Amino acid sequence: MEIKKVSGGVCAAKGFKAWGTFGGLGKPGKGKDDMAVVLSDCVGTAAAVYTSNKVKAAHISVCKEHLADGKAQAMLCNSINANTCTPDGVEVAKYNCSLLAREAGIAAEDIIVTSTGVIGKPMPREPFEKGIPELVKNASYDGGDKAAKAIMTTDTLDKQAAVVFSAGGKECTIGGMAKGSGMIHINMGTMLCFLTTDCAISSEMLEKALRAEVVDSFNQVSIDGDTSTNDTLSIIANGMAGNETIVSEGEDFENFKAALHEISVIFARKIAGDGEGCTKLIQAHVSGAPDKETARLISKSIICSSLFKAAIFGCDANWGRVLCAIGYTPADFDASNIDVSLSSAKGSIDVCSGSASLPMDEDKALEILKEEEVNVEVDIHDGDADAYAWGCDLTYEYVKINGEYRS
């Protein structure tokens, strides 16, 4: 089955409009919109997964309530304020849904509402009273860019992607947008990612696919080890591709899952590559692990190591830190026969064999590590399982951004 990357984002699938605007949550005059909407032409099936953090954004309980019936028609998202640890967060989130419902002529219970930004600041209502009518009035089939930019916080790039696949002989599309740059160590859900598809699929199968997918894409991303209070990955499937509704396992479901995996990995890499202050995307691929979960844990341990992340920032092929990070992975495997190589668009170099040093051409290593995407390839030689994880380097800029974030 072929999956094709196409241009576009949250409006790439049939029947989805979007927009972004400035409601007034942030400081005016900064040219940065602070809220976005995605509207489907009809009610669709829907699913979401959320952060595992015990301290949760107010929007999460509202989303769970709204998605209890497996249906949704719209997504509403604001940046600047996380609506977390606020006294009346749930009330404000519900109020905002009622505003959008009234303006768009849809049911408040069919809205997926989310927030991202600073934790612990009371959430004002006025910006939404001003912004939501604007969002609805301007929402259009080519408003995806505007929406994707409005949900950014410390992101330097908006994150959009779309893939096309086929189900039941019909061409289907999954598109989406995401934000996320700091407080990212995804567990169970993700920062904020909004997917839309015109594929017809039951809410049960949609949720099943989404829950299975996060394990090997979003959950394998870490920027700073901090699992956010707001992580939410959501999807609406409006069925407008006209395929026979996917209601069980089978070829169509496999195709849908493959397309969902493709777009999820694209977003996982986009998020890692735009980590706060980062200059490089780091991909770790671990093979030869005794089982899949061990491979996941080891690859994630590597891309989480502050020391290795700082070394990569300095283009220093300090592979000892890779071995160190492998060694403290909380899993059961043999660490005595590990091979490590480093690669990028400029070639590949073996740095460690049988858990011991190899003579290294430092000039070649430097040339490889100067690239914007660096791969760490690890073979544990203790089984057949493999996994990927994505992270970024640790830089002066990360410290700067996070030493000054609230001010």
Next chain:
Amino acid sequence: MEIKKVSGGVCAAKGFKAWGTFGGLGKPGKGKDDMAVVLSDCVGTAAAVYTSNKVKAAHISVCKEHLADGKAQAMLCNSINANTCTPDGVEVAKYNCSLLAREAGIAAEDIIVTSTGVIGKPMPREPFEKGIPELVKNASYDGGDKAAKAIMTTDTLDKQAAVVFSAGGKECTIGGMAKGSGMIHINMGTMLCFLTTDCAISSEMLEKALRAEVVDSFNQVSIDGDTSTNDTLSIIANGMAGNETIVSEGEDFENFKAALHEISVIFARKIAGDGEGCTKLIQAHVSGAPDKETARLISKSIICSSLFKAAIFGCDANWGRVLCAIGYTPADFDASNIDVSLSSAKGSIDVCSGSASLPMDEDKALEILKEEEVNVEVDIHDGDADAYAWGCDLTYEYVKINGEYRS
């Protein structure tokens, strides 16, 4: 029982000599010694705990072999080279013990041998052939400073401490030295810490005390989340204080444990406060937890958060990141009623009550956070257990040190 801090380090207890010298592992002319020895006048009981990292320094298997009988007379340590992931690391470690045994007239099996430095570089023998005779020739009862400086890597300060307590009516001393500044997220053992005591105690009780102690002192320190391959905490007890040997539980053993705790917390704080590139020591105290282990996990989660560490570097009272770090702690507790306050020598300020924001005097917060020691006080209101953890801020300098470490 009174425990008194006194001056001195590894030579503070009776009958311990020490020295440091330049053997040639590092570059000459940098004024930095690279190896140290501690020699007891007689064979003592001894114990050690080691890193939980699966990738282990060569010295660890040698130490375990040498300490199988619970006895030791000397400690040998080098900096610059970790002797980890090297082809003949165990052979070199044993060779070095044989050199020291010959020079000092002691048994090779009574030597605790350790290394710290870069991983994956073959360990040369010549520097030890040159350095060890110097160490033995010059070892003296006031050589503790020299030894403590020789074992430093990126440490900016040497770390020494000593406490006096009483056992069986005799005054006993525990002294020690430690090194550790990066790759520090201690688990089961510690970076390198060498303790010496003149207290008479059986090797069984010594090991029991040491294993119990690390849980609430060294294991609660994290600088960068990276558990080293070389962490080793060792102690020799030569019995020269003349107390009746401690062979069982009882008042003397409690006194010994209390003194061991006192000196361990001193070293834990010294290590955290000298984290690579750091400007501040962060102490987290969590109370009201349902059990001790949960309190440990929550306090450690706070001091491990990259985001909170960067905020403290920027003197930003971003307590939302404390709530976030508490929330992703892998433990079972109620996160709905958490109080947080920040304090230092300049006073205290409540920032969060009942897991929601409080109005905050930003000027006062800034004044408090500008100090070199910052305390985060957290009450979970879900039980009676409490615990401490120690870490440091995340700075430009950390990134600089670790982007350039190997070069």
